[in-house]
Amino acid sequence: MFSLEGITTNVQDWLLMKFNPTMALAIECVIVILLSISLFAILGLVLVLMERKVAAHIQIRLGPNRVGPGGMFQTVADTLKLIMKEGLTPDKADKFLFNLAPFVVMMVGMLLLAPIAFAKNFQIWDINIGVLYISSVSSLSVIGILMAGWASNNKYSLLGAMRSGAQIVSYELSAGFAVLTIVVLTGSLQISEIINAQQNGWWIFKGHIPAVIAFVLYIIAVTAETNRAPFDLAEAESELTAGFHTEYSGMRFALFFLAEYINIFIVCAIGATLFFGGWMPLHIGNWEAFNHIMDYIPSSVWFMGKTFFLIFLIMWFRWTFPRLRVDQLLNLEWKYLLPIRNMFLKEYITDVLTGVTSLLKGMRKTGYYFTHSKEIITEQYPDNRATLLMSDRFKGEVVMPHDANNEHTCTGCTACELACPNGTIKVVTKFETSPEGKKKKAIDALVYRLELCTMCNLCIVACPSDAIKMAPNFEHSVFDRTKLTKVLNQPGSKIREGIE
Amino acid sequence: MNTSTIIFYAIAALILGAAILAVTTLKIFRSAIWLLFSLVGIAALYFWMQVEFIAAIQIVVYVGGIVVLIIFSIFLTQQSGKEMAKPATSKMIFSALAALFGTGFTFNLINHYGFNNISAAPFNPSVDEIGMQMLSTTSHGFILPFEVVSMLLLAAMVGCIVIAMKPTEATIVHLNKKED
Amino acid sequence: MYNQTEIIKDTSELGADGELVINMGPQHPATHGVLHLVVTLNGETIKKIEPHLGYIHRSIEKMCESLTYRQFIYVTSRMDYLSSHINNLGCALLVEKGMQIEVPDRAKYVRVILSELTRIASHELWLGAMAMDLGAFTPFFYAFREREMITDIMEDTCGARLTMNYIVPGGLMYDIHPDFQKKVKAFITQFKSKVTEYEDLVTNNVIFQSRTKGVGILSAEDAISYGKEMNQSIRIIEQLIDNIPEGDFVGKTKNVLKLPKGEFYTRVETARGEFGVYVVSEGGTTPHRIKFRSPGFSNLSVLNHISVGSKIGDLMASMGTLDLVIPDIDR
Ligand code: SF4
Numbered sequence A: 001m002f003s004l005e006g007i008t009t010n011v012q013d014w015l016l017m018k019f020n021p022t023m024a025l026a027i028e029c030v031i032v033i034l035l036s037i038s039l040f041a042i043l044g045l046v047l048v049l050m051e052r053k054v055a056a057h058i059q060i061r062l063g064p065n066r067v068g069p070g071g072m073f074q075t076v077a078d079t080l081k082l083i084m085k086e087g088l089t090p091d092k093a094d095k096f097l098f099n100l101a102p103f104v105v106m107m108v109g110m111l112l113l114a115p116i117a118f119a120k121n122f123q124i125w126d127i128n129i130g131v132l133y134i135s136s137v138s139s140l141s142v143i144g145i146l147m148a149g150w151a152s153n154n155k156y157s158l159l160g161a162m163r164s165g166a167q168i169v170s171y172e173l174s175a176g177f178a179v180l181t182i183v184v185l186t187g188s189l190q191i192s193e194i195i196n197a198q199q200n201g202w203w204i205f206k207g208h209i210p211a212v213i214a215f216v217l218y219i220i221a222v223t224a225e226t227n228r229a230p231f232d233l234a235e236a237e238s239e240l241t242a243g244f245h246t247e248y249s250g251m252r253f254a255l256f257f258l259a260e261y262i263n264i265f266i267v268c269a270i271g272a273t274l275f276f277g278g279w280m281p282l283h284i285g286n287w288e289a290f291n292h293i294m295d296y297i298p299s300s301v302w303f304m305g306k307t308f309f310l311i312f313l314i315m316w317f318r319w320t321f322p323r324l325r326v327d328q329l330l331n332l333e334w335k336y337l338l339p340i341r342n343m344f345l346k347e348y349i350t351d352v353l354t355g356v357t358s359l360l361k362g363m364r365k366t367g368y369y370f371t372h373s374k375e376i377i378t379e380q381y382p383d384n385r386a387t388l389l390m391s392d393r394f395k396g397e398v399v400m401p402h403d404a405n406n407e408h409t410c411t412g413c414t415a416c417e418l419a420c421p422n423g424t425i426k427v428v429t430k431f432e433t434s435p436e437g438k439k440k441k442a443i444d445a446l447v448y449r450l451e452l453c454t455m456c457n458l459c460i461v462a463c464p465s466d467a468i469k470m471a472p473n474f475e476h477s478v479f480d481r482t483k484l485t486k487v488l489n490q491p492g493s494k495i496r497e498g499i500e
Numbered sequence B: 001m002n003t004s005t006i007i008f009y010a011i012a013a014l015i016l017g018a019a020i021l022a023v024t025t026l027k028i029f030r031s032a033i034w035l036l037f038s039l040v041g042i043a044a045l046y047f048w049m050q051v052e053f054i055a056a057i058q059i060v061v062y063v064g065g066i067v068v069l070i071i072f073s074i075f076l077t078q079q080s081g082k083e084m085a086k087p088a089t090s091k092m093i094f095s096a097l098a099a100l101f102g103t104g105f106t107f108n109l110i111n112h113y114g115f116n117n118i119s120a121a122p123f124n125p126s127v128d129e130i131g132m133q134m135l136s137t138t139s140h141g142f143i144l145p146f147e148v149v150s151m152l153l154l155a156a157m158v159g160c161i162v163i164a165m166k167p168t169e170a171t172i173v174h175l176n177k178k179e180d
Numbered sequence C: 001m002y003n004q005t006e007i008i009k010d011t012s013e014l015g016a017d018g019e020l021v022i023n024m025g026p027q028h029p030a031t032h033g034v035l036h037l038v039v040t041l042n043g044e045t046i047k048k049i050e051p052h053l054g055y056i057h058r059s060i061e062k063m064c065e066s067l068t069y070r071q072f073i074y075v076t077s078r079m080d081y082l083s084s085h086i087n088n089l090g091c092a093l094l095v096e097k098g099m100q101i102e103v104p105d106r107a108k109y110v111r112v113i114l115s116e117l118t119r120i121a122s123h124e125l126w127l128g129a130m131a132m133d134l135g136a137f138t139p140f141f142y143a144f145r146e147r148e149m150i151t152d153i154m155e156d157t158c159g160a161r162l163t164m165n166y167i168v169p170g171g172l173m174y175d176i177h178p179d180f181q182k183k184v185k186a187f188i189t190q191f192k193s194k195v196t197e198y199e200d201l202v203t204n205n206v207i208f209q210s211r212t213k214g215v216g217i218l219s220a221e222d223a224i225s226y227g228k229e230m231n232q233s234i235r236i237i238e239q240l241i242d243n244i245p246e247g248d249f250v251g252k253t254k255n256v257l258k259l260p261k262g263e264f265y266t267r268v269e270t271a272r273g274e275f276g277v278y279v280v281s282e283g284g285t286t287p288h289r290i291k292f293r294s295p296g297f298s299n300l301s302v303l304n305h306i307s308v309g310s311k312i313g314d315l316m317a318s319m320g321t322l323d324l325v326i327p328d329i330d331r
Helices: A008-017 A022-057 A074-084 A095-113 A130-138 A141-151 A155-186 A192-194 A208-225 A252-274 A288-296 A300-320 A326-337 A345-369 A416-419 A457-462 B003-024 B027-046 B052-076 B089-113 B129-133 B143-162 B169-179 C062-064 C072-078 C079-100 C105-131 C137-159 C182-204 C206-212 C219-241 C295-298 C303-307 C312-322
Strands: A116-119 A395-399 A425-433 A439-449 A469-471 A485-487 C022-025 C036-042 C045-052 C263-268 C273-281 C289-293
Touching: A008 A022, A022 A074, A022 A095, A022 A252, A022 A300, A022 A345, A022 B003, A074 A252, A095 A141, A095 A252, A095 B027, A116 A192, A130 A155, A130 A192, A130 A252, A130 B052, A141 A155, A141 A252, A141 A345, A141 B027, A141 B052, A141 C036, A155 A192, A155 A208, A155 A252, A155 A326, A155 B052, A192 A252, A208 A252, A208 A300, A252 A288, A252 A300, A252 B089, A288 A300, A288 C062, A300 A345, A326 A345, A326 C206, A345 C079, A345 C182, A345 C206, A416 A457, B003 B027, B027 B052, B129 B143, B169 C289, C036 C312, C045 C303, C045 C312, C062 C072, C062 C289, C072 C079, C079 C263, C079 C273, C105 C137, C105 C182, C105 C219, C105 C312, C137 C182, C182 C206, C182 C219, C273 C295, C289 C295, C295 C312, C303 C312
Parallel strands: none
Antiparallel strands: A395 A469, A425 A439, A439 A485, C022 C036, C036 C045, C263 C273, C273 C289
């Protein structure tokens, strides 16, 4: 893969050579803006697809597979749909803030992109307070959510916003502590220095138990901060329909949706930087040969690989665990992640251990299904029409069989009409004169209204001459409901000889 | 006029504009949001001055902390969605006068003393130095104010808990008895 | 439970003492259909819940009064659609009791097996939906995988997957499918091997446990008893499946059924409680008056009692354990 190492320096040198510093700065700004917007768009598309695929495979489904090869363009199609949809604004909403909120959330995401090192020497702004900058700017995103929840003038939105406010503010503490661990180990806040300190081993390996605990804390806290399940209380759809973005539609909804994924990417990128060495390749002690081979893999691949691994982890959580309740969420933060409650150490440890084992058991199960794609049970309808076996008894609709001579066995006795509980069948009779001049009752039409039929089979049982039966057809959808009213006897058909 | 100056004036305009809107808007929630913009503007100004640490702290404390608190209290206020009544004219005049006076006073001060270019060594705002200074016990150390502030915060926190605590049955009975 | 509260018109402001009234439903993701709850909240804590019924009322009981004793059975499939078979059984039993119809053993065995299968299918759906209410989406699909086997068995034998319409007064509509026993046994093996999966993902999960423990007064025991009930059903099926006697599948009945004059009541245990049928007959071909005692309606009435003082999240948990099927409540 093409590596991004050092491109920024080259571009800057070239610009400074051609233009005066002000101009160069302006051009750089434009480049950065364009790049980050396109990165956002691409990330949104990729991550949403990834989420849907991961979810599907965990849930023994195939996931999107219609648009493009393997469903690759599904999210593109979704985005197009969202762009075309009308963006509604509720009548009593605070229109200005309602429209502003998604952009605030989005802008925070953009700001957070600045100090992330995507590859060796490929960073927008290597600010000297890197980590502090990130935690301070990310505290802004709660404002966007509060704004959205309040301005929608909807109670569900308001409740969702309150929940997410309490959640983000408290989990920032744990995230801060986890980050501080690494800062203390490194002795610097600057992203580039944190990465360089991991040249001879990533912190997760050489930081021993504190780093591992910090990593677990970090993952839990950022899952909560990005409002992802099992901490998705702000948009808990079985409780608050959609939480703070209940009233949003169209493109503004898409912005919230996108921001969620961008935030996941950013927190995972930072997690990868802090604990897994960012773009730093895997180096093991003094195994020179091994280290050399690892160095051949471009640094951007290392970075993206680690980030996407963490993203996958967070998605795995989402599709395994139930949601916490609002007070349990705060309990988890204040009593377990920040153990400042006076609780016996033994109790604390057993609580944590039993909890974690039960969660890991669940993750093992879902992980098994994710990796075993032969367990998938999705039926590929309608592609499988040829092989789809319907039971021969399946009650799909009432039909009247006709033989080769276009003859049926219905005498027009109206037993089926009487047996039917809901007037689905109407027998219209006429009198036919036989060649001998005898008048005889026969059916003119057996009218059957599929939309009324409850498939109770009573008419079939009632019929004395087995003239009607159930057919296993189940593809009933039509655009015009008059098509559901059918005449069962074929035109020109007549009763078979000898049936009375 | 170079780029830096232009950026400065742009940020200053944002701060002042947002501040004026914050005090003139009739919707309380919007007022909080304008205040937020004003505070973000100040952080931007710090970034412009390249004192990133202070800028980050500005955002954490004022924007992430105080404004969120303000918004929460607005949520808990009844009728926060309604537009407030226009203030009385006399009030408006007095506040305008007060604002004018404040501006005049500050302007006078600045005008009197002015800003001198200092030729001392460039200010080095590295984080460890700030930390050292904060906890140093030497003559220019900040350990005492630092600790005093933390005591103050603790007191405030205890006060909050006391106010927020719901009286239990027992205390209610106790209080009632006292009244008798 | 149901008294006429005024419909809240302006819901934008907080109530008198900081109370928030929200309309949950009729269209709400957690009400499994169209239940309408008027919930009074104080912050996140529930003050009062008032179910409003009538959104999908179809006057089934009145409808049954104009149907014959053969016909009215199948309308009950549309009440608690998850235990439609058991509802049908209840009605058929009433007619058989009233007219003293002798039901052949074979039909009795098959009826029981199918009822237990229906019960398992319903509980599988409950498990999935309950987990989904609590925010875990995946168990739903695992539960449906096993439920699918049951619906396949139903499709083979009864010709339909949900509203089976297989029971007639006096026995069954037609004989069981030749593959019936084989498929039921295959299902039992599969089910037993997958039970641990539900335990790992749902019942033993620490989040699930802490969300249901102490919520409502029924929930904790309910969750366990559902699991026990599924195992019990499996045991019943295992005992019967190899011993289905040969013989007729339907007893001798008259063509036109007439219940003697009088009052009749039967009850059966459906997947979510006791289902009772009460018929007043004037001796004609149709019931004079009919009343169903549907389990969902009675279950719903405890909702306010068990939820007051708990959080919104708990409401979802208690509603999940009550396993509400709205058409059963609102007939
Ligand atoms: S299946 Fe039942 S509802 Fe349908 S036409 Fe026959 S009797 Fe009527």
